[in-house]
Amino acid sequence: MLDTFKRYSNTWVAKILMALLILSFGLFGIANVFTNLGSSSVARVGNQSISAVEFDRAYRQQLNNITRQTGRQPSPEEAMAFGIPGSVLNQLASNAALDQMVADYGIGASDEMVSEMIAQDPNFATTLGVFDRAQFTQMLRQNGFTESEYIDAQAESVQRSQVIRGLFGGAMAPATILQISNRVQNDTRTIDYFTISTNVLDTIEAPTEEQLTTYLEQNQAQYRAEAKKKIDVLVLTPESLARSLEASEEELRAEYEAAGDQLTTAETRNVTLWRLNDDAQAATLVQGIAQGQSLDQILAVNNFGISATPLGQITRDQIEDEAIAIAAFDGDKGLTIADAATGKVAVMVRNIVPETQLSFEEAQEQLLARVNAKKARDQILDKIDEIEEQRATLRPISEIAAEVGLETQTIEITQSGVGLNEVNDLPAEGQERLLTAINNAEQDALLPAVTIGANAMAWFDLLEETTARDLTLEEVREELETAWLETQRAQALAEKADALVAQINDGTAIFDVASEVGQIAQPSLPLTRRGDGSFITANVASAAFSGGEGHADAVRLSDGTYLVFQVTGITAAEPSDIEQDNLIALSDSVADDLYQQFITARRDDLGVSINQGTLNQILSLDQ
Known part of the structure; x- marks a missing residue:
């Protein structure tokens, strides 16, 4: 059966269809049928339903991936703006289109194939690479799968992969693409080159008052004082609470008796x-x-x-x-x-x-830290509740902190977060959350507590606001003079480089042009579009490959200097230079393109129906 698929995919009829079916699949832009599919289904592709449970699981997994990367879960509106629902539904619709083919042609997956696939999954393996059933069960539970659901999902995956391999597994990149790729990868050129820096320029005089004023007006956006807010902030973590506590000698001695052998x-x-x-x-x-x-x-x-x-x-x-x-x-x-x-x-x-056990007197500091850390872990939730109760009375956070034996900080925070690193005990993962709350805060309003970590909270009062403003010339004069001079030097050096290139294009030998500015032109090693592996970088190589033999140009390097060059030789890659890895990569790319075109056409042919009501419920969007 799969051989039939494969023979069909290689016919001229299929190739014509593949060439025509390039339009992308926009989930909410195609002519979908929005209809009632029942509350248990989100969409249907042909006869294959995409269940609400299946969509919700895949959608939550995508949200969790973003949360791990950014430290914050996007809201439903943000997820929609990021295109997450469309991406998830797109993938599930592709799977459903393949599932329809699996059902139509009776393709199966043996228990042995599925078992082997699961057993070889490194996510379920111990450090020795052996399948661990306990870890398997735990990961399924964390991702919302029962064992039977997961096995069924893997069986479907095996069936789909058989269809894909059968249709596109043997696709090879055409010889023309291979040859073009070979030329792009392996053609070489040689250049003569030299570099120039600001040392070749005449002295640039300091700017006048008028020039500085004009420069500031043109670049005022770079010279602004940020909006900032002055706050009283209280950060409560187990560590900060522990430092505020005291311990009796009896408590310290009890800890020494229990754990003294660990204090060495x-x-x-x-x-x-x-x-x-x-x-x-x-x-x-x-x-x-x-x-x-x-x-x-x-x-x-x-x-x-x-x-x-x-x-x-x-x-x-x-x-x-x-x-x-x-x-x-x-x-x-x-x-x-x-x-x-x-x-x-x-x-x-x-x-x-060797290590020795500390005496009680020697271990005082460590004992105090251990005893108070235990106390803090036991008291932290009660302390948070106590502060929250006091906060409801609209008292300033500084008064509340003093009453419960803690201290606030008075600090200024800019809109971009400058100053946050001066907030004592603020965990790194809580900085973004606190900054968001500060930026959204309004004066004379009761500001809610901010969760900044596990059993860690922050409270703050907004004392004063300063709006963003343009900095004046006197405030940035020194910085502005430096920037103006750097800009003038960079512009003058660019003009000098262009003038040297013009001389080469007019027929002056590059060695003579280099000599005029006190430099010596030198030949390069053969370079590809990636450079020569040493001094000649990819951006220089790109400029060298933009013209034929005799082509001259200048390229600005990362340190601000310019490399002036002229192409002296062009060598075309031999067909034998095509590497096996490159051949495989190109063929895989061709197969992937064919698959994307095929699956898009298949979905359009089967038709996609979307249950908008159920979808909105899962996405927590307004109906």
């Missing part, structure tokens, strides 16, 4: 390093130590030209290179060779001082 000094070792020049030196050291020689004897006999780097008596955490840390702390005294990031390193360990 870190092990220290006296470590000295010798950074070796090569593997031969490492082998000589190892051999000498094995023969009973001391390190001093080995270094005295062999002129290694290396010196010791004593690190002193240190803890493991003080060594940045993990390989050196392992060599120094995972063994006993003596010499070890470590494969460090910078090369072979000889590590000598002396005077090991």
